Amino acid sequence: MSKLTDIAPRDFSLHPPRIAPDYRSSLSRGPIHKPIGFATTMAEATGPTFGHDILGPNDHDLLINHAVDGGSAIGPRILVHGVLRDGDGRPVPNALIEVWQANAGGRYRHKKDAYLAPLDPNFGGCGRVITGEDGSYSFRTVQPGAYPWPNGGNDWRPAHIHFSVFGMAFSQRLITQMYFEGDPHIALCPIAQAIPDAAAIDRLTARLDMEATVPMDIRAFRFDIVLRGRGATLFENQLEGT
Numbered sequence: 147m148s149k150l151t152d153i154a155p156r157d158f159s160l161h162p163p164r165i166a167p168d169y170r171s172s173l174s175r176g177p178i179h180k181p182i183g184f185a186t187t188m189a190e191a192t193g194p195t196f197g198h199d200i201l202g203p204n205d206h207d208l209l210i211n212h213a214v215d216g217g218s219a220i221g222p223r224i225l226v227h228g229v230l231r232d233g234d235g236r237p238v239p240n241a242l243i244e245v246w247q248a249n250a251g252g253r254y255r256h257k258k259d260a261y262l263a264p265l266d267p268n269f270g271g272c273g274r275v276i277t278g279e280d281g282s283y284s285f286r287t288v289q290p291g292a293y294p295w296p297n298g299g300n301d302w303r304p305a306h307i308h309f310s311v312f313g314m315a316f317s318q319r320l321i322t323q324m325y326f327e328g329d330p331h332i333a334l335c336p337i338a339q340a341i342p343d344a345a346a347i348d349r350l351t352a353r354l355d356m357e358a359t360v361p362m363d364i365r366a367f368r369f370d371i372v373l374r375g376r377g378a379t380l381f382e383n384q385l386e387g388t
Contacts, residue, residue, distance in 0.1 A: 161380065162340035169336040170297050186317065193316035205274040208245075208287035212270030219269035221250025221288030225366040226324070227358060229281045230311065233374030237281025242312040245285060246272040252291030252305075261293050286364065292331050304331035304338065311371060311381075320381040324369045325351045346380045 162169075165176035204211040209219045226245075230238045248254045248271065251263030255271045275283045292302045306323045313319070325332050325347075332338050332347065341347050349372075358366035372378045 162337075162342070166336065166340040168298075169340050172340075190317035191315045201274055201276065206285045208247075208269065208271070208273045208285060210268075211273060213268040217268040219249070219288045220266050221269075221291075223286070223364040224289045225284060225286050225358060225360070225364050226307065226352065226369060227282065227284035227355070227366060228352075228368050228370040230277045230283060230371045231281055231373065233372070233378065237277075237279075238373065239277055239279045239281055240314075241277045241281075242274060243277065243283055244272070244274045244310040244312070245287075245307055247287065247307040248290040248293055250288045250291050252293030263291065263293070289326065292329075297336060301336065302331050302334070304329045304335050309371070311373075320373070322371070322379055322381045323350060326367065327351055327353050341380060343380075349377065349379055 163176075165172050165178075167173065202211070209223065210217075213219065230241055230243070232238055246254075249263070249266045249269045251261075251266075253259055253261045253263040253265060255265060255269070269288065273285050273287070275285050277283045287307070290305045290307060292305050294300070294302050304325050306325050309322050309324060311320045311322075325338065332351070338347055338350075341350075352367040352369040355366040355368040358368070360366075370379075
């Protein structure tokens with residue numbers, strides 16, 4: 147994450163417009179005025195970050211961290227791994243990464259998710275990892291399913307996993323989504339296609355990694371996260387000057 151002195155303006159050309167007609171709810175929710183930036187305060191930049199020291203032994207394993215009676219989550223077993231880097235390509239160690247997702251049927255464990263797909267009693271859909279000294283991270287989970295959403299008559303969200311990357315200060319948090327290589331829904335999704343830069347969408351797409359795949363056990367997907375610079379991962383909430 148950037149230090150208080152490492153301030154750089156946000157490149158709005160790489161981000162979706164505030165109002166995208168095909169993303170229908172943006173018509174009523176999208177801001178009509180230009181965002182107002184505020185300087186980072188010392189407390190925000192130096193205050194404590196919650197969660198780094200309270201990880202459970204299975205927080206990185208979504209296959210079993212919500213399972214009961216020795217069970218396991220149902221669905222295609224996958225390993226997601228990669229490296230967190232800064233804008234200069236240097237690994238970022240000791241960063242907290244939180245993930246959350248729908249289950250293999252495309253349903254979230256949320257009381258307001260009324261999709262017809264059943265809940266999996268052995269899958270909670272969330273986990274946490276800390277990056278290693280080399281910036282690496284990994285977690286096991288099931289590949290999430292696509293799900294319908296009330297945007298148009300027949301819109302479906304691509305399979306995706308949400309990522310939240312925390313830095314060393316209270317206000318240092320970036321949020322993004324990871325898609326899967328070869329998913330045809332990416333090209334059909336109004337949310338994904340609101341991103342004007344095709345290369346940015348590509349950087350949100352994990353690649354099948356057969357070298358890390360464990361035979362007869364689990365497929366691997368690689369998703370590297372870059373915080374800043376020309377090859378940066380697109381973050382949903384990256385504010386100007388952060």
